[in-house]
Structure formats: C-alpha cells, structure tokens
Amino acid sequence: MRHDHLITSKQLSREDVELVLDRAAEIDADPERVADRHAGRLLGLLFFEPSTRTKMSFETAMKRLGGDVVDMGSIESSSVKKGETLADTVRVIEGYADALVLRHPQQGAAKMASEYVDVPLVNAGDGAGHHPSQTMLDLYTIRENAGLEDLTIGIMGDLKYGRTVHSLAYALSNFDARQHFISPESLQLPREVVYDLHQQQGGTQIREHDSIEEVLPSLDVLYVTRIQRERFPDENEYQQVAGEYQIDAKTLEDASDDLTVMHPLPRVDEIAPEIDDTDYAAYFEQAHNGVPVRMALLDMLLESGGENDE
C-alpha cells in the first residue's frame, strides 16, 4: 500500500486491505521485530473530539514502533479556542511531526486537512463521515473470527450517523460479503452510502431491515453500534426504538453457535454484560486489535514517506 493519506476506506482496494491485515498479523505475532523501526519519529495527535480507544491505541502503536507522539491536547487549551482554522493547525503541526492523526466533528475535515499537508494524515473520524483505521481493526477481527470469504454480516444500530458503519460497509464491498443493515427507519444507512455500494462493480449485496429476527440465524458476524440518544430530536422517539436494538442471551437464542458479536465501543446498553463471557463476544478483542493494526498502518504510511506511487 502506498498512499499519501488514509482518509476513507473507499480508497482501499482488496489488495491494500489484505496487505495491512497481513502486516498486522506479523506484528501481532512478533511485536519485538518492529520495536525500533520508527525510533526518533513523531506522530502528531490532533483530536478535536473526545476519544479514548482510538487516541490511546494510536499513541501505543507509535510508541511500540519506537517512535513518540506530540499531542495537541484538549481544544480548550489549544489555539483552536482562539479561533485558529483547522487548515492552519495542521500546517503548523506538520512542521513538528512525521505523520498526523486527525479526529474532527465535521465531515470532510480529514480530506480538507490532507490538502494542506505533505506528511501522511490518517482520518481518525470526521463527524458522521468515515473512520478507516477502525475499519481495518474491524476487518482484522472478522478475519480472525469468521474469515472474510463468503461472509454474511449484520450491522445493527445507528447506521445514519455511525461513521464506523460507513467505512466498514465500503471496505467489505471488496470481499463480496452479504451485508444486512438493521436499524429503525430514522437511522437507516445514508442514501449516499447505499448509492456507492450499488455503484460497486458487480453490485454489493446489501439488504435493509428494521428488526434482527429474520436475519439473525444466517449471520456469521453481528456488528452492533450504539443508538445515539443525543441525535434524536424527541426523547419519546428514542424510547420507541432503543429497546428494540439491544442484544442479550435471549436475543441470540436463534443465532448460529459460531456467531461473532462485535461493537466498536463504547457501548451503553446495546449488548448485555451476560454476553461478555460467551464465545460470541469479540468486542474487547476487537479493541485490543487496534494496536497491531494501527502499528501496521503507521509503519506502512511512514515507510511510504508521504510519497504517492501514482
């Protein structure tokens, strides 16, 4: 994989994905081999939104590659508070760091920022848009648990604002997976994403549902996301759908014994704690996979040095 930046999983081919996952598996098996690979290099962390897993796993990944991080810190303590534009911020931090990781509340922020810098930039979430590094660890987890060939996956919850869902759907379209999207009507997949999936060569197999029952027995993977209460204009509207999209032992009675349940976390009440200790649960493993996968991504982006082979 030789890209300047990682902005969306749409830019990744099947070969790109497999290259990253293979590299992540190598690193996972023998992390010591890459312990000094990027000694002396710095990763700039620019998080304009709160983050625990993504930020800490990028920081851990860079340090496990022998490098270090410079962190913009909270928005309150940065020049953003004084009205500095994102374009200026990234141009300044580019001078300090060898690569940048950006999370921002506005869609398209990473794409715009990437147009202002020469060092590699990774989109760590842009509003309701994309979150491609999360997708890579999701795919890694899927490959480990269910395999990426002949996959039937259910993606359930807030599909409208869930950036992890959009990125995952695009990436899975490289693998001819059968994708079932389960959500209340008000939180269906954005039409733009559906449009893109239908535009894929051969047409990606997608179906939309409002309940999980009819599709659950056929699933290899169930990817659950949080229904974001704060997005609903009306509390009653939220209450009408929230309870319908929770997973507990009873919900999974008709599931295959081999079902893998995933969640990008944080969860609130979408998955009952009683699932945690079952063979279904892969969400903590999924979070742990963030480190080797992001080590692989950073290694490959830093290796390319921001040069593009196009």
Added chain:
Amino acid sequence: MSNGADDHKLRVSKIHNGTVIDHVHGGQALNVLAILGIDGSEGEEVSVGMNVPSDRLARKDIVKVEGRELSQDEVDVLSLIAPDATINIVREYEVVEKSRVDRPDVVEGVLSCPNPGCITTGDEPVDSRFEVLSDGVRCSYCGTIVREEIASLIET
C-alpha cells in the same frame, strides 16, 4: 403577418455584443443570472425572456447579456441548471459562435454544500467542490448528493 418567431423577436431585442443564452428551462433564467453573478448592481445591460413558447422545450427562458462573453467555466456551471442551453456569442449584432453546454466533471466555488456538518460550511479557507453526477452533484468533501434544486445551492 405574425407568427411565433416574430413574437419572439418582439419580446427580446437583438444585442450588439455579448452572449445570448437560449433554451433555458422555463423559470430558470434568474438562477442563470445568479450563477453568472449578475444582479444588475454593476450596471450590466440584461434582457430576460421567461416562459416563451419553444418547439424543443415547450416553454423556455432566454437571457441576453450585453457586453459580456461567457467563459468556458461559466458555461460549465450553467450546464448544471440549464443542460439544454444554447450559448450564442454575438459580435456586431451577428452570432459568431454557437455551442451547446457540456456538463463538467467538477464545479468549484460555485455551490454551497447543504450539509451543515460539512467542513466547507465553516470558516475554513476551502472552496466548495462538487463532482457532477449523471443526475445531480456530490460534495467532494462530505459526500452529500444533491439531485434537486441545485440552483438553491448557488453561493451568493
């Protein structure tokens, strides 16, 4: 003797030098002017015919702009709301160039993204950019697709 063509000539007089934009869909003439940034404040001499009979479109608008020849960029953008338009460049009362509009691949700095969560709607130093689809336009930054009322997105 009077016929449709004569009526047409009576409604919109010839211009000396400039551009005649013909075969604009009925009701879109003011949007054409908005796209071209013409609001009369610069003293431009403009004639507009709206909803005049047309063989090809049934009802069409015509815009005549005195003293100004449209650039290719302007014609490209025009194509988004007037895909059937004909552009006539006039010099000394004669049509010296006649062409149809052609849809571009991308338009920049002309339309504003309707998604309030898009980075282009804030204070960043970035021009809007839209890819032109066969049936609409798509924001190159946030991916929002607009198929209807594209003229309402014209930046003012």
